[in-house]
Amino acid sequence: NDGYKLWLQYHTIENPSDWQKESFEHFKINGSSSTLDIIGDEIQKASLGFFQKVANQDTNNPKLIISKFSDLDQQKFPLDANKITSLGSEGFFIQDFDAGNQNKATIMVANTDIGLLYGTYHLLQKIQKNEAIPAEGIFQSPKTQHRLLNHWDNLDRTVERGYSGFSIWNWHRLPRHIDQQYIDYARANASIGINGTVLTNVNANSLVLTPEYLEKVKALADTFRPYGIKVYLTARFSSPIEIGGKVTADPLDQEVQDWWKEKAKEVYKYIPDFGGFVVKADSEGQPGPHNYGRTQTDGANMLADAVAPFGGIVMWRAFVYSEKTPDDRHKQAFNEFKPLDGKFRKNVIVQVKNGAIDFQPREPFHPLFGAMPKTPLMMEFQITQEYLGHDTHLAFLAPMYEEVLKEDTYVSGKGSEVAKTIDGSLHSHTLTAMAGVANIGTDRNWTGHHFHQANWFAYGRLAWDPYEKAENIAEDWIRLTFSNDDDFVNPIKEMMLNSREMVVNYMTPLGLHHIMARSHHYGPGPWVTGGSRADWTSTYYHQASEEGIGFDRTATGSNALGQYAMELQKKWGDINSIPEEHLLWFHHVSWDHQLKNGDNLWNNLAKHYQKGVEEARKNVKTWESMNGKIDDERHQHVLSFMKIQAEEAAWWRDACLLYFGQFSKMPLPEGVEPPKHDLEHYINYNPKNVPGI
Numbered sequence: 001n002d003g004y005k006l007w008l009q010y011h012t013i014e015n016p017s018d019w020q021k022e023s024f025e026h027f028k029i030n031g032s033s034s035t036l037d038i039i040g041d042e043i044q045k046a047s048l049g050f051f052q053k054v055a056n057q058d059t060n061n062p063k064l065i066i067s068k069f070s071d072l073d074q075q076k077f078p079l080d081a082n083k084i085t086s087l088g089s090e091g092f093f094i095q096d097f098d099a100g101n102q103n104k105a106t107i108m109v110a111n112t113d114i115g116l117l118y119g120t121y122h123l124l125q126k127i128q129k130n131e132a133i134p135a136e137g138i139f140q141s142p143k144t145q146h147r148l149l150n151h152w153d154n155l156d157r158t159v160e161r162g163y164s165g166f167s168i169w170n171w172h173r174l175p176r177h178i179d180q181q182y183i184d185y186a187r188a189n190a191s192i193g194i195n196g197t198v199l200t201n202v203n204a205n206s207l208v209l210t211p212e213y214l215e216k217v218k219a220l221a222d223t224f225r226p227y228g229i230k231v232y233l234t235a236r237f238s239s240p241i242e243i244g245g246k247v248t249a250d251p252l253d254q255e256v257q258d259w260w261k262e263k264a265k266e267v268y269k270y271i272p273d274f275g276g277f278v279v280k281a282d283s284e285g286q287p288g289p290h291n292y293g294r295t296q297t298d299g300a301n302m303l304a305d306a307v308a309p310f311g312g313i314v315m316w317r318a319f320v321y322s323e324k325t326p327d328d329r330h331k332q333a334f335n336e337f338k339p340l341d342g343k344f345r346k347n348v349i350v351q352v353k354n355g356a357i358d359f360q361p362r363e364p365f366h367p368l369f370g371a372m373p374k375t376p377l378m379m380e381f382q383i384t385q386e387y388l389g390h391d392t393h394l395a396f397l398a399p400m401y402e403e404v405l406k407e408d409t410y411v412s413g414k415g416s417e418v419a420k421t422i423d424g425s426l427h428s429h430t431l432t433a434m435a436g437v438a439n440i441g442t443d444r445n446w447t448g449h450h451f452h453q454a455n456w457f458a459y460g461r462l463a464w465d466p467y468e469k470a471e472n473i474a475e476d477w478i479r480l481t482f483s484n485d486d487d488f489v490n491p492i493k494e495m496m497l498n499s500r501e502m503v504v505n506y507m508t509p510l511g512l513h514h515i516m517a518r519s520h521h522y523g524p525g526p527w528v529t530g531g532s533r534a535d536w537t538s539t540y541y542h543q544a545s546e547e548g549i550g551f552d553r554t555a556t557g558s559n560a561l562g563q564y565a566m567e568l569q570k571k572w573g574d575i576n577s578i579p580e581e582h583l584l585w586f587h588h589v590s591w592d593h594q595l596k597n598g599d600n601l602w603n604n605l606a607k608h609y610q611k612g613v614e615e616a617r618k619n620v621k622t623w624e625s626m627n628g629k630i631d632d633e634r635h636q637h638v639l640s641f642m643k644i645q646a647e648e649a650a651w652w653r654d655a656c657l658l659y660f661g662q663f664s665k666m667p668l669p670e671g672v673e674p675p676k677h678d679l680e681h682y683i684n685y686n687p688k689n690v691p692g693i
């Protein structure tokens with residue numbers, strides 16, 4: 001098993017119940033469409049996998065009926081029409097129904113074919129997990145409207161921050177060749193409720209907007225459509241100059257505005273249901289409205305006006321910061337966007353990373369969440385593990401996503417969780433969305449590490465329902481992907497749920513951040529300093545000296561803390577009441593400062609690093625003990641990655657403690673292993689042989 005089938009394994013169900021068997025022996029799908037064909041096909045696949053039997057359509061005495069509400073025999077199955085309407089365009093309802101006279105069946109109802117497709121995946125997953133349908137039925141619809149993967153894929157098939165091979169979009173062969181992987185990709189996404197894909201890198205190439213490429217994009221859009229997935233593109237702000245022959249890309253220039261309107265019209269000719277544009281502007285060298293002395297609203301609104309006639313949206317990223325702005329990087333997006341609240345067009349949504357810096361193993365939530373009540377805001381998570389050990393380090397990210405979504409912003413009093421800004425409920429927005437930067441590539445198992453499939457899965461589940469529990473997601477993923485054996489499920493679930501904290505421990509404990517190696521961000525680099533931008537160095541973020549360590553973001557420092565609600569300013573502003581996990585994010589703390597456990601900062605730091613290493617080693621043992629419980633191929637693959645992780649956790653610990661120890665000048669506390677080499681060794685060590693250290 002090479003893992004290609006992801007969580008859609010459909011492995012054998014031992015001792016299936018009558019209900020499970022009958023559903024497949026007598027199923028009926030009302031109506032016809034390409035999406036309904038996919039449903040029929042999926043049932044076949046599942047039946048062969050679960051019971052090694054061909055499934056059977058039965059129109060006379062069906063035991064599983066899959067039907068749009070409009071196609072349902074409502075005499076036989078009188079359902080509450082209002083309830084069904086409230087499912088919207090993507091929800092579904094599944095219930096065991098006894099209409100008397102032997103009319104006993106499981107019925108699945110939705111308002112659209114896509115709702116039925118989601119319902120089918122849900123039902124098949126339930127069957128695989130050996131779960132029954134609860135008496136009250138299953139009534140589900142997504143809590144966010146747009147649930148997107150963002151691919152940072154370049155047209156030459158390299159993937160920015162991609163660690164699982166090349167881009168799966170084979171532009172060279174498109175549009176004439178549709179690779180099976182595109183279909184399998186759409187299927188996997190639909191099975192977890194993802195309904196949009198941004199095909200191209202945020203560091204955009206305007207060529208994708210030329211007719212040659214639009215034809216290729218159309219071919220992908222046509223492939224994804226029956227799976228309910230819309231296609232989006234990144235728009236390079238300077239496209240009017242680069243491919244339009246204009247002399248400027250000034251958003252207030254009439255010719256530029258007209259060019260974008262024409263371009264949008266052209267795109268919609270190819271792809272009538274094109275989703276819209278994602279834009280990274282005025283950030284890390286990307287062009288944007290600042291080049292013309294204009295605001296982010298000027299830029300976003302110009303594009304919004306171009307796509308509005310066709311129902312498109314613009315996802316305008318808030319990841320705007322500049323080395324020329326003297327202020328703490330943490331503060332820049334907030335300072336730029338907050339004053340623009342209420343000034344964006346209705347079809348603009350501002351895309352905000354989960355934290356204010358950049359996808360660190362742990363960040364406090366971005367202060368923009370809740371701070372722009374008149375503007376819809378969407379969440380951007382990074383699924384690919386740029387700062388969490390790339391492909392080889394196991395880090396199950398659902399606990400990290402969950403942690404951010406659950407944080408209370410307090411902007412409208414207690415209970416103003418980040419999740420409520422994402423589902424729109426906090427400030428009554430109907431345009432809602434979530435984006436995840438994909439971790440997918442041409443690797444046979446899609447994601448490099450088999451366990452990183454779980455992060456794609458978890459992202460989809462949380463985009464569908466930002467209130468889902470990481471624990472449930474982990475358990476579902478294990479059961480669907482590997483096995484239903486509790487002796488496997490329970491220890492592996494525990495391992496997954498602890499894994500992100502383990503990574504925090506051996507990389508960036510107690511609120512440290514951005515101390516990875518320069519540019520590729522793999523491995524430790526607390527010594528990284530100098531170069532073109534201070535805000536891309538580690539010394540900027542950790543501020544270690546003999547006096548202490550940490551970034552003072554309180555009122556005595558940059559006062560980034562002032563961007564949060566009063567309640568948080570109070571709690572986080574006090575060195576003794578801030579949760580220790582954020583301590584060095586907001587405070588510069590002396591080495592001998594006593595933490596809650598009575599021990600000083602240095603000893604605590606060292607023990608966190610040690611703990612991370614011990615956990616990584618323990619995972620190797622746990623995984624070894626699972627030998628024989630799953631297929632050898634995946635077992636061996638994961639095992640070798642886990643060994644790399646355990647070794648590299650020690651590398652992180654040794655490098656960081658040697659480096660910071662120069663300043664603390666304190667000995668390692670008892671129980672912390674002494675490093676194998678001196679600091680110089682780690683500074684020069686480059687295990688992946690990647691340029692950039």
Ligand code: BDP
Nearest residue numbers: 160161202203280319358359
């Ligand atoms: C940073 C990445 C960079 C991305 C940027 C972004 O290092 O490759 O282009 O985020 O999100 O984390 O635009």
